[in-house]
Amino acid sequence: MEFQQVVDRRRMVRNYDPDRPVPPDVLDRLMTNALHAPSAGFSQGWGFLVLTEIADRDRFWSVTAGERAADPWREGMRRAPAVIVCFSHKDAYLDRYAEPDKGVTDRDDSWWTAPYWDIDTGMAALLVLLTAVDEGLGACFFGVPIGTIDAVREAFGVPAGFHPIGVVTVGYPAQDRKSPSLKRGRRAADQVVHHGRWGASR
Numbered sequence: 028m029e030f031q032q033v034v035d036r037r038r039m040v041r042n043y044d045p046d047r048p049v050p051p052d053v054l055d056r057l058m059t060n061a062l063h064a065p066s067a068g069f070s071q072g073w074g075f076l077v078l079t080e081i082a083d084r085d086r087f088w089s090v091t092a093g094e095r096a097a098d099p100w101r102e103g104m105r106r107a108p109a110v111i112v113c114f115s116h117k118d119a120y121l122d123r124y125a126e127p128d129k130g131v132t133d134r135d136d137s138w139w140t141a142p143y144w145d146i147d148t149g150m151a152a153l154l155v156l157l158t159a160v161d162e163g164l165g166a167c168f169f170g171v172p173i174g175t176i177d178a179v180r181e182a183f184g185v186p187a188g189f190h191p192i193g194v195v196t197v198g199y200p201a202q203d204r205k206s207p208s209l210k211r212g213r214r215a216a217d218q219v220v221h222h223g224r225w226g227a228s229r
């Protein structure tokens with residue numbers, strides 16, 4: 028698929044065909060591409076938990092549901108044959124930037140202008156989303172409910188230093204309802220792109 032088509036077609040898919048698993052080679056390509064994401068200092072402080080077995084996926088959905096009742100969003104998402112939990116690993120950045128070529132030895136995080144560890148894992152997640160489109164799949168990025176993060180780590184043996192910045196469901200798309208958020212419309216370039224000086228257009 029042409030790159031521009033991939034970008035134009037990408038949208039969050041929230042319902043999937045439960046009877047069509049993601050082929051293993053396609054899953055491998057999703058993750059190989061994720062690992063081509065840029066990362067600050069080439070730290071690569073990330074980790075991805077790929078869940079395809081039904082028992083593992085069910086565990087993920089029940090752990091993250093907390094007290095919530097079933098709802099149409101969750102029902103559609105639960106049909107995804109693959110769930111990829113994306114973790115950032117802040118310590119990898121503090122370690123990497125303490126190396127001689129960076130020289131930040133105090134492990135103080137106050138000088139970081141933005142949480143690069145989360146940014147980089149987000150970039151990797153975007154590559155999963157785009158690769159999914161290229162493969163004719165649908166995907167959706169969403170967050171782990173804050174109160175369930177420790178339970179997710181516990182359920183899957185994830186070390187404490189890994190923080191789940193989000194999850195990508197992947198599968199063959201089924202009919203889904205458009206997100207109500209889309210009614211907001213896409214912001215126009217002249218509202219958010221500034222040329223030469225903030226507020227100036229080209």
Ligand SMILES: Cc1cc2nc3c(=O)[nH]c(=O)nc-3n(C[C@H](O)[C@H](O)[C@H](O)COP(=O)(O)O)c2cc1C
Pocket residue numbers: 037038039040041167168169170193206208209
């Ligand atoms: C950081 C982030 C968090 C998101 N969280 C959710 C979520 O919890 N549930 C959901 O259905 N979609 C979630 N989305 C998807 C957005 O709602 C979606 O990207 C936006 O409405 C634009 O729609 P589109 O991606 O289909 O173009 C999230 C997207 C991002 C980037």
